[in-house]
Amino acid sequence: MSITIALVQIERWLRAHTPAIAATLAPAATLERLDHTASMFGRTLPADVQRLYLWHDGTVAAVDRFEIYPSRYFLPLADAIDAWTILNDYEADQLAEDPDYRHWQPHWFPIAYDGSGDHVVVETAGQHGGRVFVKSAENGAEPERGWPSLDAWADDLLRALTTDTLFAQRWRRVPNIPALQWTYAAD
Numbered sequence: 001m002s003i004t005i006a007l008v009q010i011e012r013w014l015r016a017h018t019p020a021i022a023a024t025l026a027p028a029a030t031l032e033r034l035d036h037t038a039s040m041f042g043r044t045l046p047a048d049v050q051r052l053y054l055w056h057d058g059t060v061a062a063v064d065r066f067e068i069y070p071s072r073y074f075l076p077l078a079d080a081i082d083a084w085t086i087l088n089d090y091e092a093d094q095l096a097e098d099p100d101y102r103h104w105q106p107h108w109f110p111i112a113y114d115g116s117g118d119h120v121v122v123e124t125a126g127q128h129g130g131r132v133f134v135k136s137a138e139n140g141a142e143p144e145r146g147w148p149s150l151d152a153w154a155d156d157l158l159r160a161l162t163t164d165t166l167f168a169q170r171w172r173r174v175p176n177i178p179a180l181q182w183t184y185a186a187d
Contacts, residue, residue: 003048006154007055013161014066018180024061029053029077037077041084041109046130048150049109049122053077068112068153069120069134069145070171070182075113083110083119102140110135122150145170 014022029037034053038044045053058076059065065073075083091104105123112120117137123129132153133146145168147153160167167173172185 001151001155001158003051003151003154004055006151006158007052010154010158010161011055013158014180017161018178020064020178021066021180024059024065025056025074026058026060026076028055029057033057033077037081040081041124043107043124045109046122046124048130049111049124052111052150064179067180069168072112072114072118072120072134075111079113080110083113084108087119103137104135104140108135120146 011022011025014025034045034050037053056066056074058079059074060076068074087104087110088106091101094101094103095106105126107123107125108121109124110119110121111132119135121133121135123131123133128143130149131143131146132148132150133141133143135141147156147168156167159165160171160173164172166185167182170184171182174181174183
């Protein structure tokens with residue numbers, strides 16, 4: 001299913017089952033905001049990233065907000081560019097020594113953050129362009145904690161919300177509560 005259709009269905013589910021979480025979603029990003037972000041990022045954002053932000057420009061609450069991945073909230077574009085800039089500056093020396101440095105790459109675009117150094121990123125170039133995964137502050141890139149595309153992420157989240165299946169092969173939604181909470185359920 002396309003990311004656009006999945007996002008509409010995810011929002012429908014959120015509004016019906018966790019209205020407080022749905023209310024934390026910001027209005028859609030404007031085309032001007034996307035163009036500005038692309039100019040700061042130095043390349044056009046992939047179409048699926050643009051569709052994600054044309055759905056909503058992140059989440060606006062300080063707590064109990066929409067999460068792209070458990071404990072990693074959906075970053076507004078302005079915060080995503082700030083995080084990208086900080087990570088590029090912080091990792092510049094390591095990248096100069098090792099262009100394949102596994103803790104950060106300048107073509108990764110952060111779409112979610114946990115508040116303590118972990119991000120969910122979209123790989124925007126290279127042989128794995130489009131891949132979505134967790135970038136841990138401690139462990140670096142963790143592609144095994146991700147999806148081949150934002151389409152696959154949206155499908156996985158929608159399936160986990162609407163059925164009793166695991167999200168990201170390890171998280172089960174806690175049912176019958178007005179918040180969107182996950183419990184670790186993998187082996």
